[in-house]
Amino acid sequence: MELDPIHKDALAEFGNIGAAHAATSLSQMLMSPVEMTVPEVLAIDIAELHNYISNEISAVVVFQIQGEIADGGYVVVSMPRETIIQLTNQMLGTTDTDREINEMDQSAAIEIGNIMISAFLDATAELLGIVMLPSPPALAIDMAHAAFESIVAQVASDVNDVLIFNTELTSEAPPVYGSIFMLPNVELTQQLFTMLERLMEPLA
Amino acid sequence: MENNFFDEEAGVILGLGELRVGAYPMGTIGLGSCIALILHDQRRSLAGLAHIMLPESRGNTERPGKFADTAMSVLLEEMENLGSVKCSTTAIVVGGASMFEFSASSLNIGDRNIAAVKDQLHEQRIGIEYEETGGKVGRSVYYWPEGKGRLIVKRADGTCIAL
Numbered sequence: 001m002e003l004d005p006i007h008k009d010a011l012a013e014f015g016n017i018g019a020a021h022a023a024t025s026l027s028q029m030l031m032s033p034v035e036m037t038v039p040e041v042l043a044i045d046i047a048e049l050h051n052y053i054s055n056e057i058s059a060v061v062v063f064q065i066q067g068e069i070a071d072g073g074y075v076v077v078s079m080p081r082e083t084i085i086q087l088t089n090q091m092l093g094t095t096d097t098d099r100e101i102n103e104m105d106q107s108a109a110i111e112i113g114n115i116m117i118s119a120f121l122d123a124t125a126e127l128l129g130i131v132m133l134p135s136p137p138a139l140a141i142d143m144a145h146a147a148f149e150s151i152v153a154q155v156a157s158d159v160n161d162v163l164i165f166n167t168e169l170t171s172e173a174p175p176v177y178g179s180i181f182m183l184p185n186v187e188l189t190q191q192l193f194t195m196l197e198r199l200m201e202p203l204a
Numbered sequence: 205m206e207n208n209f210f211d212e213e214a215g216v217i218l219g220l221g222e223l224r225v226g227a228y229p230m231g232t233i234g235l236g237s238c239i240a241l242i243l244h245d246q247r248r249s250l251a252g253l254a255h256i257m258l259p260e261s262r263g264n265t266e267r268p269g270k271f272a273d274t275a276m277s278v279l280l281e282e283m284e285n286l287g288s289v290k291c292s293t294t295a296i297v298v299g300g301a302s303m304f305e306f307s308a309s310s311l312n313i314g315d316r317n318i319a320a321v322k323d324q325l326h327e328q329r330i331g332i333e334y335e336e337t338g339g340k341v342g343r344s345v346y347y348w349p350e351g352k353g354r355l356i357v358k359r360a361d362g363t364c365i366a367l
Contacts, residue, residue: 046257046270047219055234055344057360062304062311106305138304138311142360145234146342147303150311152220153237153257160221160267 003043003163010196014124015039015165019180021123022116023169026178029115030090032171039167046156052164053145059084059105060147061113063134065121065188072188074151075120075134077113078144079178084109086174101141110137120180128195155185163189209346209356223254223269225282231346235299237314239272239321239337240345242296243279243330244353245288251349252279256299258313259320272320276328294333295325298345298357301338314338334367 003011016039027034044052058078065072079087085097088108117134125132140147156162165182184192209215215229220238224230230253232240239256254268254275261271268274280290300314300321318337325332334355336343342360347353355367 045219047222050217050219050233053234060303140236140303140305142236142303142340143234143342143344146236146301146360149220149234149236149238149257150303150313153313154311157258158264160270 003041006200007193007196008041010200011041011163011165011192012039014127014192014196015041015167015182017127018120018124018182019167019169021119022180025115025119026112026169027171029112030087030171030174030176032173034169034171034176036170037168039165042164042166043161044164045161046152047160049148049152049162050145053148055143055145057081057142058144058147059101059109060140060142060144061109061117062138062140062147062151063113063117063136065132065184066135067125067131067133069130069132069188069191071185072132073155073182073184075117076148076151076181076183077116077178078147078181079109079112079176081141083176083178084141086176087112090174106139106141109141110139113137113139116180120182127199128192130195151183155183159186209358215346218253218255218269220255221257221267221270223252223275223279225250225252225279225286227251227349229346229348231344233344235343235345236301236303237299237312237317239297239299239317241272241275241279241321242298242345242347242355243283243293244296244333244349245283245293246352247292248286248288249350250283250286250288251347251353252283253347254279256317256321259316272317272324276321276324280328290328290330293330295330296334296347296355297321297325297332298336298343301341301343303340303342305340336365
């Protein structure tokens with residue numbers, strides 16, 4: 001899949017708006033400033049995925065995109081395990097950072113994912129004038145790449161590359177780091193292009 | 205990316221849907237629902253590895269390594285081209301985990317992958333020498349085809365097995 005520069009810019013802007021809302025919701029939860037990177041938009045060959053998705057043990061919270069677009073692909077929040085422990089501690093007022101992941105961390109990961117991704121999809125769907133809703137979340141705490149394989153198997157059964165938006169969010173106190181990914185499937189990608197082209201028309 | 209087992213050697217890490225046949229070390233990192241299928245011909249110190257993503261190709265031949273059925277036939281064909289015979293070939297099957305909790309079952313494709321790979325092996329009458337499939341844990345696989353072959357499976361929870 002070749003991404004032309006206009007599509008790439010439009011998709012990055014689209015992701016940017018979603019990620020900004022997700023960052024705001026994370027910031028409100030943490031009651032501290034959250035920085036975000038400019039979203040990257042990449043068309044990645046599935047064979048190259050391991051060069052982009054790390055092998056670090058992470059909490060990977062996955063939502064299928066539903067709503068007006070049925071089974072449109074996936075949005076994912078991936079946070080390293082240290083971050084999850086920090087977030088749980090922050091919310092429970094505990095301080096122990098040198099411990100195993102427990103059930104409370106799993107709930108925290110899911111809840112944080114829920115809030116961030118709802119904000120992400122709300123904002124992007126509003127931009128496009130459609131309804132996009134997250135499915136109930138699924139959670140894996142494992143090597144991030146291993147978790148992503150299942151997602152890629154769903155979106156890339158007939159194609160050999162996946163479109164990935166990626167934004168990184170960081171906060172200094174508490175030290176928190178996470179990434180938001182969106183992997184639209186082929187149909188949603190085409191729809192996004194069409195809708196974004198329509199948005200840009202009056203300017204052309 | 206982390207590649208600590210092949211540091212000093214010309215090891216090849218295979219991405220999703222790739223397959224290779226050769227006498228050099230091969231591996232996959234961060235295996236989740238996918239399967240690492242290794243065919244090994246001990247007599248020729250030759251091995252083939254496929255990083256299989258889905259059970260059926262449904263006529264798609266572009267990336268044979270991606271699907272259980274096409275991966276099996278292409279691996280065998282390439283090994284035969286290098287002088288390998290089926291009766292001295294054995295298989296190692298690793299992966300096919302169900303990674304997600306609280307999940308829509310569509311994400312847990314691991315079980316279907318395992319079944320498809322085993323069906324293929326049965327059909328080709330190739331015996332399974334070692335198998336580590338299913339479960340809920342991601343794995344990395346490293347294989348050295350020399351002699352009897354050497355295998356390391358490193359699980360995400362930190363445990364490691366070597367054969």
